[in-house]
Amino acid sequence: MxxxxxxxxxxxxxxxxxxxxxxxxxxxxxxxxxxxxxxxxxxxxxxxxxxxxxxxxxxxxxxxxxxxxxxxxxxxxxxxxxxxxxxxxxxxxxxxxxxxxxxxxxxxxxxxxxxxxxxxxxxxxxxxxxxxxxxxxxxxxxxxRAEPVLREPGPGDLGWIVQRHGALYAAEYGWNADFEGLVARIVADFAQGHDPRLERVWIAELDGRPVGSVMCVRDDAPATARLRLLLVEPDARGHGLGDMLVRTAVDFAREAGYRDMVLWTNDVLAGARRIYQRAGFTLVAEKPHRSYGADLVGQDWRLSLQEGTDR
Missing domain, CATH: 1.10.10.10 (Winged helix-like DNA-binding domain superfamily/Winged helix DNA-binding domain)
Incomplete structure (x- = not known):
């Protein structure tokens, strides 16, 4: 022994x-x-x-x-x-x-x-x-057994978000480097200037390693937050981590005073859509497009954050 x-x-x-x-x-x-x-x-x-x-x-x-x-x-x-x-x-x-x-x-x-x-x-x-x-x-x-922890990004974590989005979406959906470039621009915009009272990124950590991410940023529409860059590593899926990330971002947006939260996704991301639906988001628009080397259907989703509103 x-x-x-x-x-x-x-x-x-x-x-x-x-x-x-x-x-x-x-x-x-x-x-x-x-x-x-x-x-x-x-x-x-x-x-x-x-x-x-x-x-x-x-x-x-x-x-x-x-x-x-x-x-x-x-x-x-x-x-x-x-x-x-x-x-x-x-x-x-x-x-x-x-x-x-x-x-x-x-x-x-x-x-x-x-x-x-x-x-x-x-x-x-x-x-x-x-x-x-x-x-x-x-x-x-x-x-x-460790439980996932959500934390603010540390040194190297923003680069990890870009790298993992590029690698996972290429492996799972065959998307090309255009998508990784989009994620890099989103992350760079956040890193170069954001208001921490209104915009945040969360890293999900499990057993001391990053396994997920999500971002809440200001949208162009007044009093509207935008949810971006939701990701959960394949070996960390199926345990509610995606729901935890989205719920945390929604709670932050509500406490920050936003009236609505919106997001854009594609119909092939079935697992992510189910998470959004459980959080109370509703589909408001769809449009076919060709991006990242694939024919896709883009979707706009919205959630009201006002008290008393049916989620």
């Missing part, structure tokens, strides 16, 4: 990353558990207290005390969930988002420093070994 080896590795790794230093984490005022809660609040679309307890396997009383401390420090606000008043929704304040961003930055720096000491030729072996450990332990224990 590898019990002793696992325990030895745990002791080794917690020492390497300084998880036990002074009871705090990454030279911030927060413990490791507090840091994990802030991370979940900043990156997960599900922010009910019950979801936090399940995701982090925390005692209900301990989590309640931790959140009360966050509330006193002005990091979070707590209110009844709109979907279920019996549940408590936790939302980060501006100060809370700044704290979570600092933790994320410090974590990246710490891991970067750690990996910098690993010879270049050994980094691929290290990465593969870490994936192997996660995969084996996730299979052995359902409680260890």
């Amino acid at each position: 590898p019990i002793q080896e696992i325990r030895a590795f745990n002791r080794f790794y917690t020492n390497v990353i300084g998880a036990l230093d002074y009871g705090k984490h990454l030279y911030t005022p927060y413990t490791l558990t507090e840091s994990r809660v802030l991370y979940e609040l900043a990156h997960s679309p599900r922010t009910d207290a019950a979801d936090l307890r399940g995701a982090l396997s925390l005692d209900a009383g301990y989590l309640s005390r931790l959140l009360a401390g966050f509330e006193r420090d002005g990091l979070v606000v707590r209110a009844p969930s709109e979907r279920d008043p019996r549940r408590q929704r936790i939302t980060l304040t501006d100060r809370g988002r700044q704290a979570a961003a600092l933790l994320d930055e410090r974590s990246r720096q710490a891991v970067g420093t750690l990996v910098a000491g690993v010879p270049e030729a050994e980094r691929g072996r290290l990465t593969e070994a870490l994936r192997t450990v996660r995969g084996i332990l996730s299979t052995a224990s359902p409680a260890c």
Whole structure:
């Protein structure tokens, strides 16, 4: 049995990353558990207290005390969930988002420093070994199976969106490089100038790797948001990740004050259309066209975001 080896590795790794230093984490005022809660609040679309307890396997009383401390420090606000008043929704304040961003930055720096000491030729072996450990332990224990996390794009993620759209649509539909060029222009326009209060990109991450994306940007029509660049990797499909991405973008658009949300797609993308329909979008127009080296039927879809409107 590898019990002793696992325990030895745990002791080794917690020492390497300084998880036990002074009871705090990454030279911030927060413990490791507090840091994990802030991370979940900043990156997960599900922010009910019950979801936090399940995701982090925390005692209900301990989590309640931790959140009360966050509330006193002005990091979070707590209110009844709109979907279920019996549940408590936790939302980060501006100060809370700044704290979570600092933790994320410090974590990246710490891991970067750690990996910098690993010879270049050994980094691929290290990465593969870490994936192997996660995969084996996730299979052995359902409680260890990772759930997807939605986060803002980091360095390289916008390029990943372009690359994966080009590769997947070529493989699945035979589209040529014109489509990849379109995606590159959309991403470049976003990167060169966007209002973060009204426009955002989300990356879906699973087991530490990007597996999906979606974008909400301003449309030319007044008070209208446009949903763009929905993508889910083939091996991550069938688990509701597409619905999660679209729902997150729709919720953001509604909270940002848009009245409507629109999108353009093609009729061959049957899986994506079903996701849009489940989110409440309705088909408003169709038009044949030839693009990306294929004969297609373009479709315009619309969703009203006004309160009281039938979705």
